[in-house]
Amino acid sequence: xxxxxxxxxxxxxxxxxxxxxxxxxxxxxxxxxxxxxxxxxxxxxxxxxxxxxxxxxxxxxxxxxxxxxxxxxxxxxxxxxxxxxxxxxxxxxxxxxxxxxxxxxxxxxxxxxxxxxxxxxxxxxxxxxxxxxxxxxxxxxxxxxxxxxxxxxxxxxxxxxxxxxxxxxxxxxxxxxxxxxxxxxxxxxxxxxxxxxxxx
Numbered sequence: 001x002x003x004x005x006x007x008x009x010x011x012x013x014x015x016x017x018x019x020x021x022x023x024x025x026x027x028x029x030x031x032x033x034x035x036x037x038x039x040x041x042x043x044x045x046x047x048x049x050x051x052x053x054x055x056x057x058x059x060x061x062x063x064x065x066x067x068x069x070x071x072x073x074x075x076x077x078x079x080x081x082x083x084x085x086x087x088x089x090x091x092x093x094x095x096x097x098x099x100x101x102x103x104x105x106x107x108x109x110x111x112x113x114x115x116x117x118x119x120x121x122x123x124x125x126x127x128x129x130x131x132x133x134x135x136x137x138x139x140x141x142x143x144x145x146x147x148x149x150x151x152x153x154x155x156x157x158x159x160x161x162x163x164x165x166x167x168x169x170x171x172x173x174x175x176x177x178x179x180x181x182x183x184x185x186x187x188x189x190x191x192x193x194x195x196x197x198x199x200x
Contacts, residue, residue, distance in 0.1 A: 002188045002189050002190050002192075003144050003145045003188070003189050004145070004186045004187060004188045004189070005140045005143050005144055005145065005146055005147075005148065005186070005187045006146075006147045006148070006184065006185070006186050006187075007136070007139075007140065007148055007150055007183075007184070007185045007186075007187065008046065008049060008051060008147065008148065008149045008150065008182060008183075008184055009150045009152060009157055009160060009161070009182075009183040009184075009185060010042060010065075010149070010150070010151055010152070010180065010181065010182050010183070011152060011153060011154055011157055011177045011178065011179060011180060011181050012031070012035070012057075012059075012061040012062045012065055012151065012152070012153060012179065012180070013031050013032075013034070013035030013036060013037075013038035013039050013061070013065055013179050013180045014031065014032045014034045014035035014038060014179040014180070015029045015030065015031055015032065015035060015061050015179075016029055016030045016031070016032055017029065018032065018179070020095050020097075021095060021096040021097075022093070022094060022095040022096060022098075023088040023091045023092055023093070023094060023096075023099070024085065024092065024093065025085050025086060025087050025088035025089075025091070025092040025093075025122065026059070026084055026085065026087050026088075026092060027092045027093045028059050028060050028061075029060075029061060030060060030061065031060075031061055031064060031065075035061070035065075035179065035180070036064070036065075036068070038065075038179060038180035039064070039065035039068040039069060039180065040068060041180070042065070042068075042069055042180055042182070043068055043069045043071070043072060045182070046069060046149065046182075047072065047073075049147055049149075050147045051073055051075070051147045051148065051149045052075065052143070052146045052147060052148065053075060053078075053139075053143055053146060053148045053149070054066055054069070054070050054073075054075055054076075054077040054078065054148070054149040054150075054151070055077065055078045055079075055080050055083065055139055055148070055149070055150050055151070056077045056078070056079055056080065056083065056150070056151035056152075057079070057080065057081075057083040057084045057085070057151060057152055057153060057156070058079035058080060058081050058083075058084065059084055059085070059153075062083075062151040062152065062153070063077065063079055063151075065151055065180075066149070066151045069149065069151075070149070077149075077151070080135060082131045082132060082134075082135040083132060083135060083150070083151075083152050083153075083156060084153070084156065085152075085153035085154070085155050085156050086122070086123055086125070086127075086128045086153075086155045086156065087121075087122045087123040087127075088119050088122045088123075089118070089119035089120050089121030089122025089123075090119060090120050090121050090122070091103070091119050091122070092122075106119065106120075114169070114170060114172060114173075115168075115169045115170050125159065125169045125172065126169070128155065128156060128159050129159050129163065129169060132152075132156050132159055132160060133159070133160065133163050136150065136160055140187045144189065154177040155172070157177050157183065158172050158173075158175045158177060159172070160185075161175055161183060161185070161195065161198065162175065164185045164187075164193045164195055165193070165195055175198065175199070176199045177199055178199060181199045181200060182197060182200045183195070183197055183198055183199065183200065184196040184197040184200070
């Protein structure tokens with residue numbers, strides 16, 4: 001039987017300012033009370049998942065939750081800057097309405113070419129994939145046959161999930177990632193990948 005590594009890929013909990021669509025990117029925004037509560041619910045949900053290791057984006061909204069979940073598992077989360085959200089450059093911390101008002105041409109350019117367009121000072125989806133996908137591959141290779149928790153972000157998670165199912169980056173928004181959702185992906189030694197749960 002081919003050994004598999006099961007990845008529990010979760011999105012961080014609800015963040016401050018969630019009411020208004022905006023780009024947080026690498027900005028270190030905090031969690032709401034509900035966001036913290038969502039992590040405690042995840043802790044209960046994942047108690048019996050047999051998780052033996054945890055890797056997390058090093059941003060507060062992810063590491064806070066990683067520590068909450070891992071506290072009862074006897075493991076220490078490992079922060080990884082490579083698992084951060086897409087760096088959205090000069091748009092970080094801005095609401096969508098502010099961006100449309102101040103940078104209408106650039107906003108349209110990104111909508112027209114989601115994969116390749118790079119906001120000034122930021123990354124495009126190819127940049128994000130080039131750091132996040134190899135990082136997950138190394139995690140899988142280091143934990144053959146184990147169940148591993150990965151705490152990430154909406155955009156970053158989508159990139160990893162698209163890679164798992166062999167879909168193009170242009171399909172980014174064909175996948176939903178709610179706050180504190182759970183995705184389960186099995187990675188086999190022969191290269192096969194199976195998504196068992198999406199946005200659960």
